[in-house]
Amino acid sequence: MILVSKPGLLASVQDLGRHGHRQLGICPGGALDVLALTLANRLVGNPDGAAGLELTMGGCELRFEADTRIALTGDDFSAMLDGVPLWPCWSVPVAAGQTLKLTGANASGRKKAGLRSWLAVAGGIDVPPILGSRSTDLKASFGGHEGRALRKGDRLALGTSRLDAAQRTRRPFGLREPDWGREEDDGAIALRVLPGPEFEQFTLAARDLLWGEHWRITPQSNRMGSRLAGAELKRKRGGDMLSSGVIPGTIQVPPSGLPIILMGDAQTTGGYPRIGVVIRADLWKLAQAPLNGKLRLVQVDMAQALAAWAGQQRYLSQVAQGLAAAGWPGAA
Template structure:
């Protein structure tokens, strides 16, 4: 059982929820940038939330299935069609062997996800099927290309009727914890950090989003020794223009950390297009943990509701 990539688009990859236990070895987490979109899509088609699916960046793409299965297209609106018939986003739908799924270039936001019942069955590397683009392993070893064929696990038996979800609320305001070097920055820089509109620059990628806005001046503090970093950390290099680290980010760094985007909001970054603007708002550790807890409770509620619907 396989699927054939007819048109891969500019940056299509196999992704699951990434490698969570290898950072001490210098291995990046990787995984879907929009974890909610992939997790919810997997639940729709009867998979575990961390099953491997496809991440498409800015479309347009097409693929052909060679087995009956269920599919769900989530993330940004990709105007998906199955043999020319429009598909509703964030819905589970039956697909038959030989049918072609097409995704158009999205009108808004950035990334689309395709979940397939059973999940993509590329061999796991270090416990994950996610593609690590900079290291060249996981998935098929890099970005997908036209003509690639991906193995599929046997599809989960599901009823024919369609089931859908309401997409999560999206806004370009990100909750942020003050970072270890937050107080090293001038008062004017801290004020600008919290109140400026920041623009995503073309120098952004899956490792991190480079932002443009007021230059953030560090007022005190010696040169920093190398330290561990995580997705969500907001570094400020000598240029004063922040970098928000994403799933493919390195595991260590030396730039001062003015803040950290909370885990529950990282998925929003995945959908910001180049040239889009965002704002930061302060958050406490208790609020960050509460937001993550609510997000995970919502995932369990969806799992239970979808199990009942089958």
């Protein structure tokens, strides 16, 4: 069991998402950074789809009531396990009675603190699956732990670990974090974007601004979408649109002219023009980008988007091969 002593700003149970139900208006949800949760699960010997915890802006405290093994990915928020630093992408044994604390500070050496961390525990968080997923749908109030964000005093059960006693107590070891997507020299995080279905409805000036502006992520952002501040993007003609399908990464432009990049908990349809879509391989960067952080949108074509995704999958394959060579349970 895990006792939630302090949940922080927002903590919830998440896995890789609830897929195949968009026709019912049910969003996929799940961890906003699939790459981070996948790496954390592999480091503790879990299947990729095991449920972990998504922690927002630190400030949380968790007490482990059984011997286990944990891994933290994303930002570290000065994570300490009984006062000993816990670095991102490290697999660490935990004894019953130990406490993990994440403050709001950043200690990983990055130029700017991120927004979220993902914690995997050997065996995964054992909550009932609903529609094939243990993820929490915070809008619809189902899934995860009682369909809500975690609160002080919550206790979370753990599933059966694939680690044997020797593996569970093995000395800490770690992986090199992916170095894609770090801030560039101009202080912005670059997101690669495909032009959207309504791209041509915008003026030439607006299209140039989309690629040339430094966009700022506003504090009004959440798991549904990242609201951006910057230049106003104008359409050639106004008027309403019929609602159409949207997916995580879709960049909608409401009447204000300020873009919104949809995230995992976004609606499944929308009526705002879709000027672009962030490629799947870069959605994790947006999930970790800090509030008030700067973004730069970079136009790519489909071939480049597919190549980026293939590169990410190669990295995950290399991780799996390395862990298997070290006698660690493989992904499944």
